[in-house]
Amino acid sequence: MESQGLHFYYGAFQALKDINLVIKARQITALIGPSGCGKSTFLRTLNRLNDLIPHTRVQGTVRLEGEDIYQPGMDVVSLRQRVGMVFQRPNPFPKSIFENVAFGPRVLGVHSKVEIEEKVEQSLKAAALWPEVSDLLHKDALGLALGQQQRLCIARVLAVEPEVILMDEPCSALDPLATLKIEELMQELKKNYTIVIVTHNMQQAARASDWTGFFLLGELLEYGVTGDIFTRPKDSRTENYITGRYG
Amino acid sequence: MFLKRKISKKIKEGAVEWLLLFSALSSIFITLGIVFILFYEALSFFKDVSLWEFLTGRQWTPLFAQPKFGILPLVTGTLLVTGIAVLVSLPIGLIVAVYLSEYAPFKVKEVAKPFLELLAAVPTVVYGYFALLFLTPILQKWIPHLSGFNALSPGIVMGIMIIPYVSSVSEDSMKAVPMHIREGSYAMGATKFQTAFKVIIPAAFSGIAAAFIIGISRAIGETMVVAIAAGMMPNLTLNPIEPVQTLTAYIVGVSLGDVPHGTTEYKTIFAAGMTLFLMTLFLNILGFWFRKRIREVY
Ligand SMILES: Nc1ncnc2c1ncn2[C@@H]1O[C@H](COP(=O)(O)OP(=O)(O)O)[C@@H](O)[C@H]1O
Numbered sequence: 001m002e003s004q005g006l007h008f009y010y011g012a013f014q015a016l017k018d019i020n021l022v023i024k025a026r027q028i029t030a031l032i033g034p035s036g037c038g039k040s041t042f043l044r045t046l047n048r049l050n051d052l053i054p055h056t057r058v059q060g061t062v063r064l065e066g067e068d069i070y071q072p073g074m075d076v077v078s079l080r081q082r083v084g085m086v087f088q089r090p091n092p093f094p095k096s097i098f099e100n101v102a103f104g105p106r107v108l109g110v111h112s113k114v115e116i117e118e119k120v121e122q123s124l125k126a127a128a129l130w131p132e133v134s135d136l137l138h139k140d141a142l143g144l145a146l147g148q149q150q151r152l153c154i155a156r157v158l159a160v161e162p163e164v165i166l167m168d169e170p171c172s173a174l175d176p177l178a179t180l181k182i183e184e185l186m187q188e189l190k191k192n193y194t195i196v197i198v199t200h201n202m203q204q205a206a207r208a209s210d211w212t213g214f215f216l217l218g219e220l221l222e223y224g225v226t227g228d229i230f231t232r233p234k235d236s237r238t239e240n241y242i243t244g245r246y247g
Numbered sequence: 248m249f250l251k252r253k254i255s256k257k258i259k260e261g262a263v264e265w266l267l268l269f270s271a272l273s274s275i276f277i278t279l280g281i282v283f284i285l286f287y288e289a290l291s292f293f294k295d296v297s298l299w300e301f302l303t304g305r306q307w308t309p310l311f312a313q314p315k316f317g318i319l320p321l322v323t324g325t326l327l328v329t330g331i332a333v334l335v336s337l338p339i340g341l342i343v344a345v346y347l348s349e350y351a352p353f354k355v356k357e358v359a360k361p362f363l364e365l366l367a368a369v370p371t372v373v374y375g376y377f378a379l380l381f382l383t384p385i386l387q388k389w390i391p392h393l394s395g396f397n398a399l400s401p402g403i404v405m406g407i408m409i410i411p412y413v414s415s416v417s418e419d420s421m422k423a424v425p426m427h428i429r430e431g432s433y434a435m436g437a438t439k440f441q442t443a444f445k446v447i448i449p450a451a452f453s454g455i456a457a458a459f460i461i462g463i464s465r466a467i468g469e470t471m472v473v474a475i476a477a478g479m480m481p482n483l484t485l486n487p488i489e490p491v492q493t494l495t496a497y498i499v500g501v502s503l504g505d506v507p508h509g510t511t512e513y514k515t516i517f518a519a520g521m522t523l524f525l526m527t528l529f530l531n532i533l534g535f536w537f538r539k540r541i542r543e544v545y
């Protein structure tokens with residue numbers, strides 16, 4: 001997936017300026033930067049979730065497997081099935097655990113009960129949640145701990161078999177232990193999925209990602225292999241940020 | 248001097264508090280008073296007529312020489328008209344709410360909402376004559392055996408009248424579903440339609456149920472439309488093309504007539520009123536229960 005000359009506007013306010021970024025398949029790309037610099041906005045241009053916000057405007061291109069996702073006639077629904085998203089705050093639907101995961105396959109038009117049950121089990125296993133919830137599948141999802149809810153949201157995304165998974169600060173509402181679980185899970189998922197994660201947590205970015213992009217005031221200041229960004233940043237502002245001197 | 252001012256301020260504050268308390272209590276006392284009178288008079292009705300006859304009798308003819316006091320025809324009349332109104336107002340009200348909450352662009356909303364509110368602002372007499380003089384003749388072209396007074400036409404008109412009650416409360420509860428839940432659904436590749444019907448409606452279920460109950464109570468309590476267009480004829484039937492009488496229509500009918508106070512005939516309006524009261528009370532309790540559940544969801 002890649003963006004070329006991407007500009008984004010909320011009304012008159014320009015939130016993204018000329019973003020050029022190539023996201024490598026089956027790698028973890030971390031996006032870092034101070035609050036309000038446009039990380040979430042960028043992430044949401046990748047699955048066109050910003051389309052839901054009125055008075056927004058996009059310029060430039062975003063390609064998924066070479067295809068411009070903003071081209072006229074693009075099927076946004078199938079795009080979002082190919083590019084799944086996990087949000088900052090766990091947002092399971094107020095339904096049972098089972099129904100949350102079954103939602104995706106059902107939306108895709110799968111009706112066979114057996115097929116759906118298989119998919120639910122497989123996705124919960126892939127999200128490392130199965131042992132904890134296999135006995136409570138028909139309990140309300142909102143009864144789970146936050147960390148479990150977040151893994152449920154990941155399972156929900158996996159159930160539609162996306163190619164790319166976007167994660168917008170998926171651990172910011174979680175305790176360290178739950179965070180660790182999600183990070184381990186990401187390493188596992190990396191084998192089959194392309195992951196883009198926004199994070200506030202420098203250690204997390206350094207620990208868990210292969211590539212890192214540093215955003216500042218709507219611009220992508222620096223982008224490269226995570227090791228390089230954290231050990232020899234080219235821009236002094238990147239260095240200041242990752243060493244905690246501002247942001 | 249300072250102390251004096253402080254005391255007089257205290258007295259004023261106290262007086263205001265008492266006044267507010269009194270106003271609040273008076274509304275409670277008035278309600279209790281009405282309920283008390285209703286039950287008191289109804290009780291004295293049951294000294295003349297057995298509860299058994301009242302509940303199981305199949306005829307309601309209190310003004311005949313040989314009076315019969317079976318409430319069933321009025322209850323079925325009420326349920327029949329209410330049922331028709333509900334069949335019209337619940338689906339349409341829900342669709343309107345889904346449209347306004349999930350689909351409508353801001354500009355459309357701005358125009359549509361006042362129009363909907365206008366539906367609720369039209370005097371019910373107007374609806375009554377609309378049913379009798381406009382809708383019934385049209386329906387008669389399609390349904391040849393439809394009598395001039397019938398349950399169908401006022402039922403439909405009442406349904407239209409109730410749409411805004413159902414839609415506005417449903418819409419509020421759908422809008423109260425947090426944006427992040429909605430985004431979660433869209434991000435899964437759900438369409439607008441799937442999001443509305445598989446995520447938003449189930450999430451807003453308690454609020455929608457409360458809206459339905461408000462609509463149903465409104466239909467049960469409605470008087471004018473049925474008094475004008477349904478025929479004022481107690482009729483133990485569930486056939487919508489026949490004339491019927493509802494509890495409310497019976498009560499106005501007798502209240503407007505010259506039945507002498509204190510007679511059994513006169514007391515029937517309290518017995519009918521009590522029946523109506525119990526029906527709406529039941530629905531209100533149900534609605535209260537649903538509304539309480541809304542606050543517990545998120
Ligand atoms: N819905 C919106 N409407 C208007 N401005 C917005 C909206 N969402 C975000 N912004 C603005 O866009 C900028 C980038 O926001 P965001 O992408 O959320 O930043 P980040 O995720 O990096 O903290 C901020 O200045 C923010 O105020």
Ligand SMILES: [Mg+2]
Pocket residue numbers: 039040041168
């Ligand atoms: Mg953000």
